[in-house]
Amino acid sequence: MTEPWAATVLTLFPEMFPGPLGLSLAGTALANRLWALETVDIRAFASDKHATVDDAPFGGGPGMVMRADVLAAALDAVQARSKVSVPAIYLSPRGPRLDQRRVQSLAEGPGVTLVCGRFEGVDERVLAARGLEELSLGDFVLSGGEPAAIATLDAVVRLLPGVMGDAASPVEESFERGLLEYPHYTRPRVWEGREVPEVLLSGNHQQIRNWRQSEAERVTRERRDDLWRAYQSKAKQ
Ligand code: 9WO
Numbered sequence: 001m002t003e004p005w006a007a008t009v010l011t012l013f014p015e016m017f018p019g020p021l022g023l024s025l026a027g028t029a030l031a032n033r034l035w036a037l038e039t040v041d042i043r044a045f046a047s048d049k050h051a052t053v054d055d056a057p058f059g060g061g062p063g064m065v066m067r068a069d070v071l072a073a074a075l076d077a078v079q080a081r082s083k084v085s086v087p088a089i090y091l092s093p094r095g096p097r098l099d100q101r102r103v104q105s106l107a108e109g110p111g112v113t114l115v116c117g118r119f120e121g122v123d124e125r126v127l128a129a130r131g132l133e134e135l136s137l138g139d140f141v142l143s144g145g146e147p148a149a150i151a152t153l154d155a156v157v158r159l160l161p162g163v164m165g166d167a168a169s170p171v172e173e174s175f176e177r178g179l180l181e182y183p184h185y186t187r188p189r190v191w192e193g194r195e196v197p198e199v200l201l202s203g204n205h206q207q208i209r210n211w212r213q214s215e216a217e218r219v220t221r222e223r224r225d226d227l228w229r230a231y232q233s234k235a236k237q
Contacts, residue, residue: 003036003110004033004034004035004036005034005035005036005107005109005110005111005156005157005160006035006036006037006038006086006110006111007035007036007037007038007111007112007113007114007153007156008038008039008040008078008082008086008111008112008113008114009037009038009039009040009113009114009116009146009149009153010039010040010042010071010074010075010078010113010114010115010116011039011040011041011042011116011144011145011146011149012041012042012043012053012116012118012144013116013118013144013146014039014040014041016146016150017037017039017146017150018030018037019150020150020154021037021150021153021154021157025157025158025163025164026153026154026157026158026163029157029160029162029163030157032162034157034160034161034162034163035157035160035163036111037153040074040077040078042066042070042071042074043070044074045070045071045073045074045077046070047069047070047073052067052070053066053067053070053071054066054067054118054119055067057120062120063119063120064119064120065119065120065121065122065123066117066118066119066121066122066123067123068122068123068125068126068129071115071122071123071126072126072129072130075088075113075115075126075130076130078113079113084110084111086109086110086111086112086113087106087109087112087113087133088112088113088115088130088131088132088133089112089113089114089115089132089133089134089135089152090115090117090122090127090132090133090134090135090145091114091115091116091117091134091135091136091137091145091148091149091152092117092121092134092135092136092145093136093138093139093140093141094134094136095133095134095135095136096134096135096136097135097136097137097138098135098136098137098152098155100155100175100176102135103152103155103156103159104159104176106152106156107156107157107159107160112152112153112156114145114149114152114153115132115145116144116145116146116148116149117144117145118143118144118145135152136148137151137152174216177216177231178220178227178230178231178234179216179217179219179220179227179231180216180219180220180223180224180227181216181219182211182212182213182215182216182219183197183215183219185197185200189201197211199211217231
């Protein structure tokens with residue numbers, strides 16, 4: 001068998017993994033070897049007897065900074081034993097936003113190396129010297145990159161071949177067509193006086209498809225002007 005899609009996570013808290021990725025869809029896929037997860041404890045690459053990974057910021061100020069030498073040693077060890085070139089990503093609110101297109105491209109590659117920062121961040125020089133790509137999940141600050149790494153892996157793993165089965169083909173998802181999801185309904189037909197849209201009970205699949213398309217467009221237009229404009233300019237081409 002060829003190598004499964006492989007995630008390597010550099011962290012000071014390896015116990016946080018697989019965490020939620022050990023359950024549900026991603027967990028079953030992990031147990032079935034559809035993907036592989038390895039954590040690397042950054043602290044193991046510290047060189048002093050106290051296993052120091054952080055230090056005070058040059059220039060002063062609050063908090064601590066992750067040392068470049070320790071993180072670089074961890075990254076170099078990971079890269080040295082990898083047969084293929086794998087993108088190395090630092091999860092940080094400073095990066096460009098992760099989107100479904102990048103998720104898709106990660107799923108199409110051999111794997112990913114994710115670097116989880118702690119403290120006030122990592123020494124800037126290691127980002128440049130090791131060519132780390134920075135990616136953000138949004139404009140908020142976590143206490144560390146780990147939850148962002150977990151969310152990133154969840155998004156990628158569900159796209160891997162065999163993970164979702166054919167229950168919901170990812171290509172059918174409206175997000176990948178540049179639209180938000182249309183509204184969903186299930187039983188009961190009437191709940192707290194609220195009815196399910198008639199068309200969904202009609203059995204007319206062409207009409208249902210049309211309704212879902214126009215609802216996806218309406219929701220996108222009402223909520224996300226940025227996505228709506230991009231969708232329209234693509235449709236015009
Ligand atoms: C800490 C901090 C304290 C005062 C003012 C600004 C500050 N920014 C940070 C900060 O960015 N800390 C980071 C914590 C250091 C690197 C890892 N951390 C992190 C990653 N927090 N949030 C993310 C993250 C990653 C991806 N998408 C969204 C948030």
